[in-house]
Amino acid sequence: MSKSGNDIDVLIAGAGPVGLAAAIELGQRGVRCLVVERNDRVGYSPRAKTTNVRTREHLRRWGIADKLREASPIPPDYPSNVVFATRMNGPELARFANALNGSRARNDLYSEEAQWVPQYVLEEVLRQHASSLPGVTVAFNTELASFADDGRGVVSQLKDVASGAVREVASAYLIGADGARSAVRQAIGAKMQGEGAFSKNYNIIFRAPALATRHGHGPAIMYWMVNEEVPSLLGPMDSEGLWFFMATKLPNDVDPASVDPVELIRAGTGLADLEIEIVGLDPWVAHRLVADRYEKGRVFLAGDACHLHPPFGGFGMNMGIGDAVDLGWKLAAVLQGWGGPELLASYASERRKVHERTIAEAVINYGAVGNQLVRPGLEQPGPLGEATRREVGEIIEATKLREFRTLGIVLGSRYEDSPIIVPDGSEPPVEHFMLYVPSAHPGCLAPHLWLADGSSLYDHFGLGFTLLATSGDGADAAPLTAAAARLGLPLKLLLPGDQRLPARYGARLALIRPDQHVAWRGDALPADCEALLAQVTGGTTKAATARVPATAA
Incomplete structure (x- = not known):
């Protein structure tokens, strides 16, 4: 136990990207922290695939940008294209090259390009680096059962998920990076405010090695399928045939569990005989919510624990990592004695405006998915179908450009x-x-x-x-x-x-x-x-x- 009477300086609830980023930001400054995660590993229900320019600049600052590039199951020079088509075997409608600034060509505006990489790969790179730092411990199968803040520190009860054994840990501060259903948020009485449950969505992870050769649209990080039957999007998770598929805005009277995922993918792609192995199913609901407070006493919220929004634009995980950076250096400054009494109060005032601006952009992007872009006759042959496809292509180029050219949001906050x-x-x-x-x-x-x-x-x-x-x-x-x-x-x-x-x-x-x-x-x-x-x-x-x-x- 330290001279302050604390076992550690900072306890972090949640070993997702945000919690691990906070541990790295603190650990590289010599701050002792413990990350607890109730699951047995990183990477459950990974939805994020875009590690954006700003997040990769943080990785560069931490010395692990190249490690993520090396660890990716998708080659670093894989084209950062986004393709819109009626279906995978249908006509192309529009195309965005260098989407999300993923080209490896050097640009004076930033030090690292964006990277299309599954979230679980990023999490493992972050976990390895965090665990390598002196004073940082990552404990899986460990749940934050309760905590009490007495104004001088936080005493937490940690439960071993396997055995049920409970131990007590004293820390100077607690970070709740425990996701959308944050127990830390609930414990400090913070409330999510805004619009919830926009619509149902369905994310499917599947294996189909033949898919890459069954279409003529070329390599891309995302393929948006604009059709009346199953408007959707999909993209690669590795170079060996693992893909994600997202059916956007299922009707509210449709239970995702009642839908055959194989038939959904086949209908959306137009490949009726595609061999498909389902790997994972993840129904989710889009929200636009921000917590009414980000802290109470010595307890702080970060990431999905204090803001939720649709994933279009790839902002969510990256914005949470930005929270961890802002909070991390400030906590370290206070713990080391050179941060003043108002420094931690600036966390909420700085990040809230970023959250609100970014979430508003994500909601705009979510307002133009395949459901809104489809037009009658889009898939018809002949002059009428061709004219409709040209019209829709022009609409896509006008309305979706902002989703894939995002530096004003990513670097302009x-x-x-x-x-x-x-x-x-x-x-x-x-x-x-x-x-x-x-x-x-x-x-x-x-x-x-x-x-x-x-x-x-x-x-x-x-x-x-x-x-x-x-x-x-x-x-x-x-x-x-x-x-x-x-x-x-x-x-x-x-x-x-x-x-x-x-x-x-x-x-x-x-x-x-x-x-x-x-x-x-x-x-x-x-x-x-x-x-x-x-x-x-x-x-x-x-x-x-x-x-x-x-x-x-």
Whole structure:
């Protein structure tokens, strides 16, 4: 037990992508944490397949982006195409190349391309890395039975699922990353608000090795089938014949359990004789819900525990990992003594706006699935059918482009209204669902660049704060680095010497947070550097009382 009287620093309920990401964010900073998961492994009911640009940038920061690429059952250079057709053996209606920015061609806007990879593969890569970090333990078959927050810490009762044995663990904080039916959310009295149960959907995992050669649409990560019989979509889960199939918006009077999944797939694809082996069935209901509170005392919610929305756009899992990053560095800062009393309060204020904006986009995308796109006569031969297909193709290109060109959402989320962001009086960039314009406006993601030596600018940011000098020799940075040293705040001075940076950042200096968002920028440091650091760390005004690991800077 530590000097604080706690067995660990942070207990994390849930070993899905969000819980594991939180453990990594904390563990790489030397914070002791325990992840408990009531299942016996990762990867139950995996729906997510898109690890987006921003999440892969976090993986790069953690040193495991290449590991996910190597672990994927789908080749890294597999084309990131999305195809719309009437059926797999029917005419093509529209096509989106480089959907979700999955091309491996280097782009100055980001350091990592998106990757189409089953969620369970990502979870296993995250689990292996989390478990390799000193002070991080992942315990499966272990359920969080109850907990009590006395204001000084959290005492939790952990139940061994197999034996029923219960043990007690004391921690400074608790993170509920325990999914849509979160017991932690219920225990703190948080309520989900919004619109629930849009419609029934049916996700099927199946094996059909012959499917890849039974159509002429070429390789793609998703095939949308637009027809009156079974509007649906499917895509590969590996290169050996494992696929997912999603029937969208089943009629409310239809029980998914009553539907023959093999016949559903055959009808949707148009391949009546396709040999199919059903691997898994996952009926689900689309929601648009956000928790009315994200925390109570020393207990915090992240991921599906505090927000739910339709999966169209691939935002959900990735947004949850973003929660883990934001909460993780802040918890570490408070535990290590350089985070102030208001730092943790900024978690909800920063993330809620991101959640609401992203969820609104997902709902728009969900409003244009195959059911809405189909038109009478779409599959008819002859001139009338051809004209209908051209019309539908034009509608698809106009309405679905925003679902597959998502950088405005993925990279354009910002925290300019946050109490720990210092405004500079400039106008923020215009928010757009597709268009992403790099900006160092305080609160925005730090603009990226590939440097002359082939490295990413992000590769040179520190684990704590980074003071980026876009020009000069950094001599005028001394007052800030000295103030950081007095406060025990991890700060790295970065001098890339790239002539493109002054224009890209709009200032000579930029203070970058641990999550790579801009906390402050200016052509000269303020007179009171300690006051600046106090604001961006939530009110730190005196030297840290806890030792910050040497690796933090």
